[in-house]
Structure formats: structure tokens, C-alpha cells
Amino acid sequence: MLETEALKSLYEKHCKHGFQYIYGTAGFRYKADVLDTVMFTTGVLAGLRSLYLNGQTVGVMVTASHNPPEDNGVKIVEPRGEMLEQSWEKYATELANCASQSYSSFETKLQELVVTLKVDTKKSGGIVVARDSRESGPHLVSAFKAGAQVLPTVKIIDYGILTTPQLHFLTSKTNELPEGAEIGEQLYYQELLSAWDQVTDLCGIKSLPFHLQIDAANGIGGPKVMEMLSQSDFFSGAYEVVNADWQTYAALNHLCGADFVKTNQKLPHGISSSGNQAANQISCSFDGDADRIVFYYCDAMGHFRLLDGDKMATLFAKFFQDLLHQAGLQDAIEMVAVQTAYANGSSTHHLEKVLGATVKCTSTGVKHLHHEAVKSDIGIYFEANGHGTVIFSTKFVDTVNQRLAASTQDISKSHKALQLLKLFTKLINQTVGDAISDMLAVLAVLSILNWTPQKWDQEYTDLPNRLLKVSVPDRTLFKTTNAERQLVSPAGLQQKIDVLVSKFDKARSFVRASGTEDAVRVYAEAASRAQADSLASMVGTIVE
Ligand code: 16G
Ligand code: ZN
Incomplete structure (x- = not known):
């Protein structure tokens, strides 16, 4: 750790006094101009977390998701891509508030944490950091890096601009792959596209059954999804990205994006109802950092119809339930759908009474849903606002692999179901809700079931x-x-x-x-x- 003089000089350069911070549902999130101090202390804390975890790499994402352009925020990601362990939120809050008080209070708290957590500050560690497209991002990342320098044995990799789920994915890969492995954005695109190609090959799907419109909320999801889809022959000419103006800072989340569409229950700027009435047209909206997605279309009358997180949960529940039956795994593998109080009563009814699925309800915020979902072999979790994913247990992966190895009838329905189950573990970003990966997974399921957006919508009717x-x-x-x-x-x-x-x-x-x-x-x-x-x-x- 730095000597007092160097520590003090860094502190004085980056910390201001007076603001009270709280590590909230998704990290620290405030107006960007009050964030310097907490960026600095989060740099220190992320380093401590890495050292505490024996040098495993932790992730840090600088984003304020669907909030207005003048906001920003920061959150810490665990080595396997999950949200920061809850007991550490308190340390993050305390360190920030001590720094906001005075240098001596900050230094005392830092020393206290090093002792309480038994952190050896001579050992090495790692942090990967990225930011979304906000104007305040570069400045805040510098404050963060200054904080991380307090522990010089912790190495930082700065990935520049990424979506939040890409940062989660890369954090997890950094810990999983051997040293020297090539880890970067490209790995993310390759994994998803390779799973997509295998799924569509296996199911004989030659082209997308609908034209796809993507509203990227003028955020970082725009350039990233374009980068990925431009590498795929399958998607050539099949999609269009609107609200992709990520370099006009003030446009972020303005009149567009998943939160706007879900809250206002209407089309975003840039997408018209006329094009959406055709049965072969589907649209979706990402939020500002592309960890949420909602789908929608317009019915024959031109009325907007939302296909939100609840609809995605029921779609995946039905799909995986069918595959488990076809693979003969319905008794060996347990599946649960995790929702929050915001889930529409009709979706819960459909899951429980029509599909016969087990449903759990947790508090709002991905960390709560994720925590519940990991207890099952297949954990499907979605907030109604479109934030969610599906996670698969080690037991699930092992069981599918064993059955595949034992299954010789390559052309049987059960063999194909097993292959699909395996491929979906790759198509879905299991670390966190991911607009890009969820988009591919939904499109794959609809294509395989041969469902139109209308058919998907008609599974159940939302209560107003x-x-x-x-x-x-x-x-x-x-x-x-x-x-x-x-x-x-x-x-x-x-x-x-x-x-x-x-x-x-x-x-x-x-x-x-x-x-x-x-x-x-x-x-x-x-x-x-x-x-x-x-x-x-x-x-x-x-x-x-
Ligand atoms: C955060 C959460 C989101 C939740 C929302 C609720 C994460 C990554 N994000 O954006 O899941 O739906 O907060 O906001 O957990 P609220 O507490 O203001 O209603
Ligand atoms: Zn978000």
C-alpha cells in the first residue's frame, strides 16, 4: 500500500467533502458531479476485494443504466460475474463516507478495513474496468484508477467503453481462462455468434422469421450490437438499429430505450406503428447500458403490445420445460422462475397454473433474483422491466453432458433436445441480464417454436x-x-x-x-x- 504522503496527495487530488453516499440496488448512482470521491474509494475497495479473494480479478462498471445523461454510477462485480457480495456494500459505503469527511477519517477507515478483512497488501490482484457512453465517464474512470493505485500490487485493465453485461462476461472469463488467453470484446461476440450458428444449424433455421428493429436507447448497446451482428451472415439484412446515436450525450435514454417503453407503454422515438403491424416484424428496446431488453409489436389495429420481462420468463419456462420433457430430464432437473412483486399477476398465474412451474418472489434488484435463481438447476429470473437471464447449475451441465455421451441416436428427438439445452447455456449470458444475449435467446426460441410475436403475446393477457x-x-x-x-x-x-x-x-x-x-x-x-x-x-x- 502507498505511503502516507503519496496516499494523501492522491486523496487531495480526487476527493471532495460533504456528500453522503449509499451503495444502493445497483451500486452508487448519483449526479455525475458528486461522484469523484466515491469513484476514488471504489478504486481502493475493488483492490481490497481482489486481494481478499486471493488475487482473483474483480470487475468495475461505471454506468447509470437508464438514468438521465447527467447521472453516473459505479458498481463492483465479483470474479464470476455476479454482483458484489452484499456484506461488502457496507464497507464500500463506509469508506466513501469517511473519505467524504476528511483525510484522516479515510485513512483510519482504510487501515481498519485492511486489518478487519486480513488483507495482505503485498500480494497481487487484478481489476477490469469499463464504462458506458456517458460524457462524465472518462473523468470518473481516472478518479477510480487513482483510487486503485493506492494498492500498487493490483493490476488494472481498462476496457474502455463496454455494455454492462460485456464487463460482467469479461470479468468472469479473466478468472476462468488460463493466463495469456486472449480476452476481449471479440471473445464475447464469438461465443454468442457461435452458439447462435449452432442452434440455427441444428434446427434448420436458415433466416430470421421476422424483420428485427432494435432501439439502442442512444447508448453503448448500439455500436456493440452492430459490431456483433455485422460479423454474422445470418443477420445480414435482417435487422435495423435505431436510436444508435451514442455519441450525442444528451440523447441517451431520451424518449427511447427499455425503461421509456416499459414505463410509458408506448413505442420509442424512431419506431413507427405502421411497420410493426406485420406478423413478420418484431422490435425491441435496450436500456442505456444494454443489460435490459423489452420486446413489442403493434397489433392489426395498430395498438402497441408490450412483451416484457414477464413474457420472456414465461417464454423461456415453456421452452425449457418442453426440452426437459423431450430429453427425459423432467424429474432429474429442477427448474424455477424467479420474479419480483412487479411481475404481472397473470404471468405468475400462467407460470404456476398453466405451466405447472415453481415460482419464487424476491425483492427488486438483480442481486436478489440471481441469489434465488442459483439455488435451482435451471433458474429463470426476470424483472418485469426486462432485466434478467437464465442460469444453469453445474449439476445441469454435468447431467446433460453425461446423457449426451450416452445417447447414440443422433437423430432422435431427445438427443436434439439435449444438444439444444447445452447450446442455450452458451447463448445465454449467465452472469447477468444482457440485452444482446437475451435478444438472441428470445429470437432463437421464437424461431424454433415457429411463433409470431402475436402468438407469444397470446399465451396470457396481462392484468391492467x-x-x-x-x-x-x-x-x-x-x-x-x-x-x-x-x-x-x-x-x-x-x-x-x-x-x-x-x-x-x-x-x-x-x-x-x-x-x-x-x-x-x-x-x-x-x-x-x-x-x-x-x-x-x-x-x-x-x-x-
Ligand atoms: C436497478 C436494478 C434493477 C431494478 C431497479 C429498480 C440492477 C442491476 N438494477 O436499476 O434491477 O429493477 O434498480 O429501481 O440490479 P427502483 O428501486 O428505483 O424501483
Ligand atoms: Zn441497465
Whole structure:
């Protein structure tokens, strides 16, 4: 570790005083101009995490996802590509707030962490870092690197601009592949495209059954998906990317992108309803850092129809369930679908009652869903907003490999099902929700099932729902239980919500504090649009 004088000089160059930080749902996320200090301390903390994990490489992503262009943020990624171990969020918050107070407070906290965590600062470690396309990115990455220099034995690789899932993927590959292996963006494209080619070859799919429109939210997903698809003969002429203006900073997430489409339940800027009415047209929107995706189309009347995270979860559940049956693995392999309270009641009903799948509900935020999903052999997790993926256990991979080795009937249905199961473990980025990889996986499933967007949509009908954002004096007073479905504080509020809910048909409503904005969110669903709207507004009024 650096000597006091060098440490102090770096600190003084990068840290400012007075701001209070919290490591939230997806890391630190604020207006970019207050982030210098926390970037610096996150550099230190990422280094400590790597040393604590015996020198394994940790990842760091500088992004504020779907937030407006003036925001930014940072999050730490574990060596296998998962979100930072929860017990360390506290250390990240404490170190940032001490640095925000004074140099001596920062130094004391740093020494304390080194001792408490028994970190040997002479050993070597590694960090890979990347940023999304925001204007503040380069400056914040420099502050981060300055922090990482506090532990000079920790080596940093800067990948420049990447999507969030690419950074997760490369972090995991850095730890998995032998030293000297060529690791970079290209590896990501090759793995996905090679899985895609094998899936389509196996299933005799020669071309995409629809024309595909991709709304890239004017974020980093645009150039990355174009880079990948330009390397594929299969996709040649089959797609078009709109809102790909990632170098106009102010355009990021503006009137476009997954969050805009999901929240407003309408087409983004740049995509028109006329082109979307054809049965062979499907569109999708990424968010600003391309870790979320939603699909949509327009029906014959020109009405916008959303195919969100819930629809993706049910699509994958049906697909994998069928494959497990065809492969004779339905009893050997356990599958679970993980949702949050925001999942539409109809999707949960469809999963449980129609598909007979096991459904679990967790708090909002990928780390919670991921944590639950890893407990199963196939864990399908999606937030309604389009953030999610499918993860497969080691037992699953071993079982499929063993059965494949024992299966000699190359042309049988069960052999093909086993091959497909194996290929989907490669087509899907299991480290985190990934717009690009999820897009390929959905397109593959629709092509294999020979489903149009309409057919996919008709699997079940969403209950009308409404999401409201309510400003309150202190959102920290809103505490929940039962996977955020019930309030325990403020006292008595849940009872009032229950009374309102009982007045409507098929109704459900819950209230939780946002983890990314200074507000409280109210969700309501009911049998009709009018009922969902009234319930949301009534609950909104008693929350204020
Ligand atoms: C973050 C989460 C996202 C979640 C959202 C909820 C990650 C990587 N991202 O963006 O999954 O849906 O927060 O926001 O976990 P809210 O707490 O403001 O409602
Ligand atoms: Zn995102």
C-alpha cells in the first residue's frame, strides 16, 4: 500500500467533502458531479476485494443504466460475474463516507478495513474496468484508477467503453481462462455468434422469421450490437438499429430505450406503428447500458403490445420445460422462475397454473433474483422491466453432458433436445441480464417454436396495471416485508392499502421506496384499466 504522503496527495487530488453516499440496488448512482470521491474509494475497495479473494480479478462498471445523461454510477462485480457480495456494500459505503469527511477519517477507515478483512497488501490482484457512453465517464474512470493505485500490487485493465453485461462476461472469463488467453470484446461476440450458428444449424433455421428493429436507447448497446451482428451472415439484412446515436450525450435514454417503453407503454422515438403491424416484424428496446431488453409489436389495429420481462420468463419456462420433457430430464432437473412483486399477476398465474412451474418472489434488484435463481438447476429470473437471464447449475451441465455421451441416436428427438439445452447455456449470458444475449435467446426460441410475436403475446393477457412515483418527505420510513409486497412501516399504512385493494376485482397493490431515486413507488393492478388506475391513485394519495 502507498505511503502516507503519496496516499494523501492522491486523496487531495480526487476527493471532495460533504456528500453522503449509499451503495444502493445497483451500486452508487448519483449526479455525475458528486461522484469523484466515491469513484476514488471504489478504486481502493475493488483492490481490497481482489486481494481478499486471493488475487482473483474483480470487475468495475461505471454506468447509470437508464438514468438521465447527467447521472453516473459505479458498481463492483465479483470474479464470476455476479454482483458484489452484499456484506461488502457496507464497507464500500463506509469508506466513501469517511473519505467524504476528511483525510484522516479515510485513512483510519482504510487501515481498519485492511486489518478487519486480513488483507495482505503485498500480494497481487487484478481489476477490469469499463464504462458506458456517458460524457462524465472518462473523468470518473481516472478518479477510480487513482483510487486503485493506492494498492500498487493490483493490476488494472481498462476496457474502455463496454455494455454492462460485456464487463460482467469479461470479468468472469479473466478468472476462468488460463493466463495469456486472449480476452476481449471479440471473445464475447464469438461465443454468442457461435452458439447462435449452432442452434440455427441444428434446427434448420436458415433466416430470421421476422424483420428485427432494435432501439439502442442512444447508448453503448448500439455500436456493440452492430459490431456483433455485422460479423454474422445470418443477420445480414435482417435487422435495423435505431436510436444508435451514442455519441450525442444528451440523447441517451431520451424518449427511447427499455425503461421509456416499459414505463410509458408506448413505442420509442424512431419506431413507427405502421411497420410493426406485420406478423413478420418484431422490435425491441435496450436500456442505456444494454443489460435490459423489452420486446413489442403493434397489433392489426395498430395498438402497441408490450412483451416484457414477464413474457420472456414465461417464454423461456415453456421452452425449457418442453426440452426437459423431450430429453427425459423432467424429474432429474429442477427448474424455477424467479420474479419480483412487479411481475404481472397473470404471468405468475400462467407460470404456476398453466405451466405447472415453481415460482419464487424476491425483492427488486438483480442481486436478489440471481441469489434465488442459483439455488435451482435451471433458474429463470426476470424483472418485469426486462432485466434478467437464465442460469444453469453445474449439476445441469454435468447431467446433460453425461446423457449426451450416452445417447447414440443422433437423430432422435431427445438427443436434439439435449444438444439444444447445452447450446442455450452458451447463448445465454449467465452472469447477468444482457440485452444482446437475451435478444438472441428470445429470437432463437421464437424461431424454433415457429411463433409470431402475436402468438407469444397470446399465451396470457396481462392484468391492467399502473405504476406511480410519489414524492415523500422521507422515503426511508417505508419499510417492507414479504419480498416488498407488504409495508411494515409507516404503521397502519398497509391496513389502509388492504382496505382499498378489497374494493376492486382481481386487485393487488404494494408500495416500496425506490432504491435508485428519491421517491416511493406505488404499483396497482386490477381487472380493468379504470380499476387499476383508480386503485393506484387512491393508494398514491394515502402514501403522500
Ligand atoms: C436497478 C436494478 C434493477 C431494478 C431497479 C429498480 C440492477 C442491476 N438494477 O436499476 O434491477 O429493477 O434498480 O429501481 O440490479 P427502483 O428501486 O428505483 O424501483
Ligand atoms: Zn441497465
